[in-house]
Each structure stands twice: as structure tokens, then as C-alpha cells.
Amino acid sequence: MRRLLSSTSGRGFALWVLLATVATPSLSLAAAPQPGSPFRTLHLPALPGSSFAERISHHHAEADGRGAYGLPDTSGLVGMGATMAAFGALLEQGWRIEHQEAEVETDAALPGLAVAVTVTVEALEPTGLVQFRFPLIDVDSVQLPGGATATWEYGESFGQLGIVAVTFDPPIPPGDKRDIEIRYSATLDCNAKTTLLRTCTFDEQFQQVLFFRYFADHAKALHAPYTSTLHVITPAGRTAAAPGDPMGYEVLADGRLRWTFEQAERTENGGFSIADYAVTGTEPDDVPGGKGWLRLVTLTDYAGGAKALHSSAKAILDYYGARFGAFPWNGLSLIQVANNFGGGYAPLSGIFMLRNVFGAKPQAQGWSSWNELTAHEIAHQWWGNLARPMSTGDVSLSESLAEFSSCIFTEQTLETRSQLIQDNLSYVYTVDPKDDRPLGSASVYSTPSYVPIVYHKGAVVLDMLRHEIGEKAMLDGLKIYAAAFDRDYARVGDLRKAMEESAGRDLGWFFDQWWGGKGRIDAEFSSNVVAKAGGGFEVRLRVAQLGAQAMRFKLPLRLTFHDGEVVSQSVDVVPPSDGTVSIISFDVAKRPLIVRPDISRQLLRRFRVVDGADVSLDGIVDGVDLMETAFRFRRTIVWKNSFFPNSLWDELFDSDGSFSIDAGDLDLIFGQAGQVSFAF
Amino acid sequence: MQRIVLLPWLLVGVLAGCGADDESTSGGAAAADVQSDTSVTDVAGEPTWTVTLSGATTGPRVAMAVDGPDDAGTFTLRVTLRDIPDLFGIATHLRYDPTQVELVDAKEHAVLAGDGWAPRVLLKPVPERVLLGAARIREGGSPYSPLEGAKVGNQLWATLQFRLLDAATSATIDFDPARSIARSAGYEVLTLDWASVQLQRGAAGGR
Numbered sequence: 001m002r003r004l005l006s007s008t009s010g011r012g013f014a015l016w017v018l019l020a021t022v023a024t025p026s027l028s029l030a031a032a033p034q035p036g037s038p039f040r041t042l043h044l045p046a047l048p049g050s051s052f053a054e055r056i057s058h059h060h061a062e063a064d065g066r067g068a069y070g071l072p073d074t075s076g077l078v079g080m081g082a083t084m085a086a087f088g089a090l091l092e093q094g095w096r097i098e099h100q101e102a103e104v105e106t107d108a109a110l111p112g113l114a115v116a117v118t119v120t121v122e123a124l125e126p127t128g129l130v131q132f133r134f135p136l137i138d139v140d141s142v143q144l145p146g147g148a149t150a151t152w153e154y155g156e157s158f159g160q161l162g163i164v165a166v167t168f169d170p171p172i173p174p175g176d177k178r179d180i181e182i183r184y185s186a187t188l189d190c191n192a193k194t195t196l197l198r199t200c201t202f203d204e205q206f207q208q209v210l211f212f213r214y215f216a217d218h219a220k221a222l223h224a225p226y227t228s229t230l231h232v233i234t235p236a237g238r239t240a241a242a243p244g245d246p247m248g249y250e251v252l253a254d255g256r257l258r259w260t261f262e263q264a265e266r267t268e269n270g271g272f273s274i275a276d277y278a279v280t281g282t283e284p285d286d287v288p289g290g291k292g293w294l295r296l297v298t299l300t301d302y303a304g305g306a307k308a309l310h311s312s313a314k315a316i317l318d319y320y321g322a323r324f325g326a327f328p329w330n331g332l333s334l335i336q337v338a339n340n341f342g343g344g345y346a347p348l349s350g351i352f353m354l355r356n357v358f359g360a361k362p363q364a365q366g367w368s369s370w371n372e373l374t375a376h377e378i379a380h381q382w383w384g385n386l387a388r389p390m391s392t393g394d395v396s397l398s399e400s401l402a403e404f405s406s407c408i409f410t411e412q413t414l415e416t417r418s419q420l421i422q423d424n425l426s427y428v429y430t431v432d433p434k435d436d437r438p439l440g441s442a443s444v445y446s447t448p449s450y451v452p453i454v455y456h457k458g459a460v461v462l463d464m465l466r467h468e469i470g471e472k473a474m475l476d477g478l479k480i481y482a483a484a485f486d487r488d489y490a491r492v493g494d495l496r497k498a499m500e501e502s503a504g505r506d507l508g509w510f511f512d513q514w515w516g517g518k519g520r521i522d523a524e525f526s527s528n529v530v531a532k533a534g535g536g537f538e539v540r541l542r543v544a545q546l547g548a549q550a551m552r553f554k555l556p557l558r559l560t561f562h563d564g565e566v567v568s569q570s571v572d573v574v575p576p577s578d579g580t581v582s583i584i585s586f587d588v589a590k591r592p593l594i595v596r597p598d599i600s601r602q603l604l605r606r607f608r609v610v611d612g613a614d615v616s617l618d619g620i621v622d623g624v625d626l627m628e629t630a631f632r633f634r635r636t637i638v639w640k641n642s643f644f645p646n647s648l649w650d651e652l653f654d655s656d657g658s659f660s661i662d663a664g665d666l667d668l669i670f671g672q673a674g675q676v677s678f679a680f
Numbered sequence: 681m682q683r684i685v686l687l688p689w690l691l692v693g694v695l696a697g698c699g700a701d702d703e704s705t706s707g708g709a710a711a712a713d714v715q716s717d718t719s720v721t722d723v724a725g726e727p728t729w730t731v732t733l734s735g736a737t738t739g740p741r742v743a744m745a746v747d748g749p750d751d752a753g754t755f756t757l758r759v760t761l762r763d764i765p766d767l768f769g770i771a772t773h774l775r776y777d778p779t780q781v782e783l784v785d786a787k788e789h790a791v792l793a794g795d796g797w798a799p800r801v802l803l804k805p806v807p808e809r810v811l812l813g814a815a816r817i818r819e820g821g822s823p824y825s826p827l828e829g830a831k832v833g834n835q836l837w838a839t840l841q842f843r844l845l846d847a848a849t850s851a852t853i854d855f856d857p858a859r860s861i862a863r864s865a866g867y868e869v870l871t872l873d874w875a876s877v878q879l880q881r882g883a884a885g886g887r
Contacts, residue, residue: 562861564869591858593771623771623813626802627863630769630815634823648824666800666817673804674811 093221095127098177100215103231103258106274111202112187115214118145119180123172130180131219134162135212137184142166145179163219188212197345201338205299208273208337210345210352215270222391223489225266232259232272239277241297241335243270243350246279265329266487267385269347273337278303281310293331298358302336306358309334312371316378319409323475324382325482332381334358334374344373346380346402353377372406372419379405387485393442394491396515400439400458401478407459408466418647420463421601423456425645428520428606429637431457440492440515460604461514467570467602468510468554469503477502509552521605522547523573526677527617529591537591541584541617542680543573544610550575555584556602560594567592583680593624597652612655612665613672621672629653629665636660728882729844731755735875740764742772742837742855744875753844754784757853757877759812759837761791764872766829766864768792769815771802772874773859776842778808780851781879785841792816792830799830803838809856812838829865844879851879 102117115137121130142152142164152166164182172178188209190200199211218224232240234257240249244263252258263270278300281293294314298306313334321327329349336358344353353373360370383405384398407420427449435449439458444450466474481490481498496511528540539559545551552574559567571584595617597607609615616624637649638659651657656664731746741762748755759774761767769792776783788803791814802813814837816830844851854876862870 560861560869562858562869564871593859593861620811622773622804622811622859623769623802623815624859624861626800626813627769627771627815627861630800630817631827631863631867633818636823646824661823670800670802673802674806 093218093224094125095121095123095130095172096221097216097218097224097226098122099227099229101229101231102214103233104209104214104272105233106202106207106209108202108207110187111190111200111207112185113209113212113214114183114185116181116183117214117216119182119216120177121172121180122177123174125174126171128168128171130166130168132164132166132182132216133219134164134184134216135186136160137162137186139164140183140185141181142183143181145181148178150178150180164216182216186212186214197342198338198340201340203338206273206275206338208271208275208341208352210271210273210337210341213270215268217268223268223388225268227266228263228270230261230263230270230272232261232274233257234259234274237276238274239279239297240272240274241277241279241333241350242272243267243333243347245330245349246295246333263348265348267348269385271345271347271350271352273297273335273352275336276300277336280306295331295333296358297333297335299336299355302355302358305361306336308362309358309360309370309374312362313374313378315413316371316375316409319412320379320382320405323478324405325386325479327381328386328486329381332378344377346377346384348381348385351377351380368410368414368416368418371414372410375406375409376402379403379409382482386487387482388487388489390489390491391442392445393440395444395454396439396458396461396492397490397495399454400462403455403459404462407463416647417600420460421647422645424460424601424604425637425649426643427452427457427460428604429645430643433519436518438516438518440511457520457604464514464553464603465499465507465510467556469499469505469507473499473503513549513551517549519547519549519551521545521551521553521603521607523605524608524610525597525617526610526680527595527614527619528677528679529619531591532587536587536589538585538587539592539595540680541571541595541597542610543582543584545575545580545582550580553603553605556598556600558594558596558599559588559592560596561590562593563590565590591618593618594628599650601647601650607650607652608657609652609655610677611672611675613668613675614677615653615655615669619677621669621675625669626666629661629669632661633666634661729753730880730882732878732880733875734878736873738763739873740870741873742770742860742875744853744877746877746879749844749879753846753848755842755844755879757840757842759840761814761832761835761837763834764830764832764862764870766866767832767870768827768829768863768865768867769813770862770872771811771813771860773856774810774812774838774840774853775808775856776810776853777851779845780848781842781844781853783810783840784843785839786810787839788812789836789838791835791837792832794828794830796820797828797830801837810838810840827865848879849881853877853879 098120100117100119102115105114107114119132136156139154144150150166150168152164155163155165157163166180168178188200190198190202192199197211200209215228230242230244232242233252234240236255236257238257240259242261244261247260247262249257249259276299277297279295279297280303281296294310294317296306296310317327317332331349333350335350335352336355337352339355341352341354344351356366357370357373360367379402380398383401387397389395389397403423407423410419411417431449431452435447437444437447437453439453439461444453447453477499480501481495484498485494492511492515496507500507522545524544524546526542530538530540532538554570555573556568556570571586573582573584575582593616597617598605609617613621613625616628618624632648632650632653635648636644636659637651638644653661654665655668658664729749733744733746735741735743743760743762745758745760746755761770783805786803786805788801790799791801792799794816796819797816798819800815800817802811804811855874857874860874862872864870
């Protein structure tokens with residue numbers, strides 16, 4: 001649901017380039033070779049103030065726990081429980097939460113909340129005990145309106161979760177409902193470091209509470225979504241914003257305002273914000289199909305300038321609606337929150353994003369970053385809210401799909417693959433093998449590399465799937481998946497089934513490889529170009545995989561001939577069952593001068609050439625290698641001791657593995673000039 | 681294509697400027713765009729060799745010039761880059777027949793120089809070939825700022841000394857077209873004319 005601002009793209013990237021024009025890179029690498037591999041991981045000391053270091057730092061923080069509570073997952077409900085969960089089990093808890101109505105007052109001085117929440121529960125079998133899960137709260141009272149009798153108690157679990165247990169005697173008969181009103185107060189820690197994004201902010205402009213769960217959660221069910229009504233009390237002159245349908249406000253006797261939001265859809269996610277807001281963009285045809293409104297909730301002085309964001313969001317909705325299925329809700333609110341929030345958060349029908357997104361201007365600095373963020377969060381309306389991940393091991397169904405969707409939107413509208421490439425490089429260069437986890441592992445939350453794995457690798461894996469089965473099958477598969485799991489919980493295997501249906505073939509190997517296994521493609525190339533007796537040439541590529549797992553993949557190749565003709569084609573690399581070396585062979589009419597593997601970095605990979613210098617892969621080290629290296633000379637993946645993802649980096653030309661294309665690589669070419677690739 | 685037989689003194693005159701490194705001149709246009717220049721070396725008591733140069737005389741090109749052969753059958757081949765307005769890198773294989781000639785010496789020359797650019801030139805003899813390459817190497821600044829190609833008027837790229845073997849009857853030295861490529865700073869493949877030279881035992885005009 002959440003995505004940190006990608007500060008290394010867009011404005012960040014432009015800044016890097018600007019800085020790079022006036023300063024000579026100073027490299028100080030602390031990388032050590034990994035045993036058995038020529039590929040190294042960047043182990044860079046955090047650069048204080050570096051945007052990327054900051055980004056990673058927050059990611060590490062979120063990896064400590066589930067994040068939604070800003071707490072480590074000690075409940076056992078996520079993690080171990082999730083791995084065993086099945087959809088059928090969700091309704092086997094004996095009772096469920098039907099609806100919740102909460103009234104929330106803020107206390108900016110504490111900061112804190114005073115909440116009265118009425119939970120309507122329905123018994124699915126005779127129910128004598130219901131238990132609700134909260135953050136730590138101070139319970140004032142638990143009452144049953146209507147005269148029903150029950151006893152209650154409040155306890156804390158592991159010092160981090162509050163549990164309200166209500167005992168009914170006699171038990172609630174199956175099919176009966178009970179309202180339980182819980183009044184409590186809570187102190188908020190808005191400086192919590194355990195969450196990816198700030199839990200809350202109380203300042204002069206904003207009072208926002210995004211990751212404190214004021215509604216009650218079912219303490220036993222893995223998922224127990226509910227419809228809800230939220231009332232937020234604000235001072236006079238202030239406006240509240242929240243997901244759901246805004247129903248207006250009433251003026252209380254003391255002059256304060258009581259705002260109401262109806263969430264007709266079942267969901268467990270929420271949040272609200274209070275500010276001097278203006279609401280714009282409420283034309284009913286904004287959302288595709290005329291189903292609802294695209295509301296921009298901004299500070300009043302941002303209302304005019306946010307038109308660009310409104311147009312962009314509308315384009316994103318159009319793009320997704322045409323590909324994933326019609327926008328599913330009554331409307332969508334884009335809500336401006338404080339910059340210190342650090343990114344975006346996308347509950348059902350409402351998206352919170354940091355302030356500066358709303359001031360973005362097309363073609364201005366940061367525009368692409370803000371678009372990426374907006375596109376990611378809007379994608380969550382389909383991925384995470386409509387079709388929901390069953391467990392932590394399925395989090396890719398939310399975050400990876402949202403990031404992938406954002407990438408293909410920006411790829412088409414901004415005409416750049418830079419987002420995909422930066423995501424690719426982030427995983428490939430910064431994830432230490434010891435921190436790596438399979439994308440589909442329930443333990444993926446527990447690694448400091450959670451974001452590079454789930455967001456970045458996940459998006460690239462989906463992009464590789466797109467290239468594997470084709471654009472149409474990919475989009476058809478997503479549409480099938482979204483329709484099949486409309487307001488439902490899915491496993492990664494369900495996405496696989498949808499993709500197999502659209503592609504018309506088994507994709508078990510792909511999902512097993514990329515969701516079930518760790519790592520990336522680490523491959524060494526060598527090449528022979530052989531004149532054929534009958535005319536023409538045979539291009540032979542030897543692909544030796546060096547990673548722990550030899551990967552199967554579709555390798556894009558671009559062949560350049562002396563006359564400037566360029567031919568692109570793909571070949572399947574399928575490692576033998578008993579080895580790691582694949583020989584690929586194909587015929588061409590003319591001798592290619594340059595054979596470039598994966599020029600647009602579609603694959604999650606690190607490539608190198610055997611012995612380094614024949615970077616043109618035409619079978620001999622010669623002037624072509626010098627020329628091709630010269631075009632990339634001094635490009636680097638590290639700048640001033642910090643990871644520097646850039647779409648112009650290709651480690652194929654970094655023959656000496658120094659993370660920079662430099663004199664050492666030229667020396668290799670000159671030292672090996674004339675050397676012909678070994679025959680194979 | 682025209683064929684023109686030149687007197688030896690005229691040929692020498694044509695070749696005289698080949699060693700100059702002239703960034704500013706773009707070379708004078710000849711009467712014909714493409715031609716073969718043929719000279720006859722007539723050494724008393726020795727067989728006469730006819731040297732025929734083929735290639736364009738105007739436009740972007742990789743030209744050749746030959747001095748000799750002398751009494752010992754030794755001749756010098758100079759390879760020059762001519763009239764290429766935006767050249768960032770170039771690579772080729774110069775081919776020869778080792779049953780007819782042997783490579784005695786080979787020397788590369790700096791080309792593609794310019795402010796902020798340190799050119800590198802590759803020259804590597806291998807059996808039957810001489811690998812040639814040249815490219816501009818960025819000296820400083822941002823590795824992501826735009827590349828700049830060299831404006832080449834007339835730059836000597838390589839000087840090669842060959843010797844005709846005693847049993848030689850003819851020898852062709854040319855660039856392998858399938859191994860020849862040049863790119864502009866914008867990474868476009870440039871269309872160049874690549875010269876060749878043929879040495880034929882016996883007088884062109886008979887003797």
C-alpha cells in the first residue's frame with residue numbers, strides 16, 4: 001500500500017546528473033568478492049543526507065514489522081499464521097465484523113485520539129467470546145447498546161498490542177448480530193521509527209493519522225474486512241479527509257464540525273487527515289465509466305496548481321481501467337498530507353500523498369517521480385484493495401503489482417524505462433545475499449531488503465513475465481486475475497493461474513524460479529561467429545550461469561552490422577538439468593559486429609564477458625570493443641560512495657568489475673586485443 | 681568508377697599531404713568522387729609493380745596512400761581518416777595476404793583529439809590482419825553529458841610497412857567490410873568509403 005518517494009528518479013536523477021557535471025566522481029568501494037562469484041554487491045556506507053540512503057533507511061525500518069501498526073508482528077497472525085492461511089479459513093472464526101462506526105477526536109497536544117467505535121459483529125456459530133485487536137489503548141468503557149449483557153476485559157499482548165475481549169453469556173446465536181461500543185483514548189507516537197512512513201503528523205498545517213488503527217480488528221481472523229462509517233471531529237474552519245464517500249459535516253453545539261465518511265466497501269485499511277483543505281475536481285465523469293468522482297483534497301493554496309496532478313491521475317485511471325478492469329469504487333480521493341510523511345499510502349478509495357506531489361508541474365523537476373508515486377498508489381486500488389494479498393508471502397500481489405503498473409504507465413506516457421531499470425539496479429546491486437529472500441516467502445518482511453525485493457525485484461519480475469508471455473497475454477492475465485479476485489484474497493498461485501490461462505501455457509517454472517527462489521541471473525558470455533560453408537554466419541553464444549540457481553530466461557539480443565542495420569531478436573536460455581552452461585546458436589546472413597544482450601535491461605541480471613574484453617561479443621577483442629566502451633566511459637553505478645542507479649549503466653562494459661567503466665576496462669581491451677574467443 | 685593512370689611524380693604529389701594532421705581542412709574535392717590511382721614502379725633490373733589505389737576522393741572516407749615498393753619490395757601504407765565531420769569512434773580490420781606480403785612494421789597515430797577528449801588508438805597485428813580502432817575517451821566532466829565527435833579533415837591513423845615476398849605476384853590490402861564500422865557522437869553508424877590497394881607484378885603499360 002505504501003511506497004516511499006523514489007528520490008533517485010526524476011528530480012533525484014536530474015540532481016545527480018547536475019552534480020555529476022561539476023564534480024569528478026570519487027570512488028571508495030568497500031565491496032568484497034562473493035565466494036565463487038565475480039559479481040559483487042555494493043556495500044556502501046550510508047551517505048548522510050543522501051536521498052537514497054534515507055530511502056533505504058526507512059525501508060529497513062519497515063522491515064521490522066508489518067508496518068500497518070508501526071509495530072513488530074508479534075501476533076502470530078501475520079507470518080506463521082499467514083503461511084497456513086487459506087481463504088476458506090477466514091470465515092471459520094465463528095464470528096465476523098460486519099460494520100464499524102467510529103467517532104474520532106484528535107488531541108494535537110499529546111498527540112492522541114479519543115475514539116468511540118461501535119463494532120457490529122455477526123455470529124457464524126454460537127459465539128461466547130469475541131476479541132478485538134488494537135494498538136495499545138486506554139479503554140474507558142465497553143458497552144452493549146440495547147440492553148444485551150456481556151463482560152469485558154482489556155489486556156496487552158507482548159506489550160505492543162491491546163486486546164479487548166468481550167464474553168457473552170449466553171453465547172450469541174448463529175446469524176444474530178451484536179453492537180459493541182468501545183470508548184478509548186490513545187497516545188500516538190508520531191516519531192515511531194518502526195514504520196516505513198510516519199504513522200502520524202500533528203503540525204500547524206496537518207493533523208493526520210494514517211497508520212494507527214482506530215477501528216477494531218478481528219483478533220483471530222487473518223482477514224476480517226468490514227464496512228465502516230467514520231466521523232472525524234475538527235475545529236471550525238478545518239476540513240477532514242478520509243477514504244470512502246464524503247457525506248459532509250454537521251456543526252456541533254460547541255461550534256466544532258463533525259465530518260462523516262461512509263465506506264461501503266469492506267476493508268481493513270483507513271486513515272484520515274485534518275487541514276485547511278479545499279476539495280476540487282468533483283466532476284462525476286472523472287473516473288472512467290462515470291462511476292464516481294476523482295476528488296483532490298488539497299490545502300487551499302494548492303487547489304489551483306493541483307490541476308496537473310488531477311489530469312495525470314485521470315490519465316492513470318484511464319490507463320489502468322482499460323487494462324485491469326473498470327475502476328471498482330464509487331470514487332477516489334487524493335488527499336494531501338505533510339511532506340514528512342515521505343511517500344504515499346493507498347487505502348480503498350482514498351490515497352494519501354505527501355504535499356509536494358500536489359504542487360508538481362509537468363516537465364518541471366520531480367514531475368516523473370511524482371507521477372511514479374501517484375501511479376503506484378492508484379494501482380493499489382486494483383492491487384491490494386480490489387484483489388488482496390492473502391498473506392505476507394503474497395505481498396507481491398499488492399506492492400509488486402502496483403510498482404509494475406506504475407512502471408508500465410510511465411514507460412508508455414513518459415516514454416522511458418528508467419523506473420524499471422532503477423528498480424532493477426536497486427535489487428541487483430544493493431541486496432546482500434544474506435538478506436535476500438524469495439519474493440513469495442512469508443519471511444520477506446523480515447529482511448532489511450524488503451523494499452528492493454518486493455517493490456523493485458517484484459516489478460522487474462512481472463516485467464520479465466510480460467516479455468515472456470507478451471504484452472497482450474500479460475494484460476489479459478491481470479484482467480482475469482482482478483476479475484477472479486474482485487474483493488477477495490489471493491495467493492501468488494492464483495496470479496499464476498490467471499497468467500497461464502491468458503498465455504495458454506504452463507508458467508510453473510517461471511513462478512517457481514522467481515517467487516520460490518532467491519537471486520538474479522548471473523551470467524558469463526562468450527561468443528563465436530562462424531562463417532558457414534553455404535554462406536551466411538552462425539552466431540554461437542555460450543551462457544554460463546554463476547549464481548546458486550541457473551535461471552531460465554528469454555534473452556533479448558540486438559545485433560548490429562557494419563552497414564548500420566540493427567536486428568533484434570530473443571532467444572530462450574534454458575540451462576540443462578545437469579548443468580549451468582547453455583549454448584545458443586542462430587544463423588544470420590551477415591557477420592554481426594556487435595551482439596548486445598539485454599540492451600534495455602529487461603532481465604534481472606548481472607552480465608559479464610568471459611575474460612572481460614570482447615564486450616561486443618563478436619568473437620574477437622578488437623577496435624569495436626574499444627569504440628563501444630568509449631561510448632560508456634566513466635559511467636558508474638557508484639557516485640560519491642553512494643549507489644547511483646542510472647539507466648545508462650551496463651556492467652557488461654565494466655570488464656574489471658570495479659563498478660565503473662574506466663581505464664582498467666580499456667587496459668583489458670588493449671591487453672587482450674586480437675584474442676579470439678575459445679571454440680565451443 | 682573511373683580508372684586513371686597517373687605518372688609517378690603525380691602520384692607522389694597526391695600523397696604528399698597525407699601525413700598532415702589537419703583538423704580544420706576538409707580536403708579538396710577532386711575531379712572525380714571515386715577513382716583508382718595507379719602508379720608504376722619501374723626499377724632497373726627488377727620486375728615492375730603496378731600499385732592501384734581504389735576509393736573515393738571526396739566525402740567521409742578512410743583513405744590509403746602507398747610509398748614504394750622500393751628495391752627490396754618494401755612499401756609503406758598510410759591509412760588516413762578524411763573529411764568526417766562527426767567521428768567518435770572507428771574500428772576495422774585491415775586485411776592482407778601473408779603468402780604475398782609480410783607486415784614489417786606498424787605504427788598507430790593519435791587521431792580524434794580534442795579539448796576534453798583523450799583519444800585511444802588500437803593497432804594490433806594478428807595473422808593476415810591488422811586490427812585498428814580509435815575512439816575518443818572522455819577526460820573529465822560528467823560521464824552523462826553529451827558526447828562530442830571529432831571534426832576530421834585529414835588525420836593519419838596508421839603507418840604500415842609491408843614487404844612483398846619474393847614469390848609474390850599480386851597483393852591486395854583492404855579493409856574487411858564486415859569488420860568495419862564508424863560511429864558519430866550520437867551513436868549513428870556512419871557511411872564511409874573504405875579504400876583499398878592492389879599491387880600487381882608487371883607493368884601497367886607493359887615493359
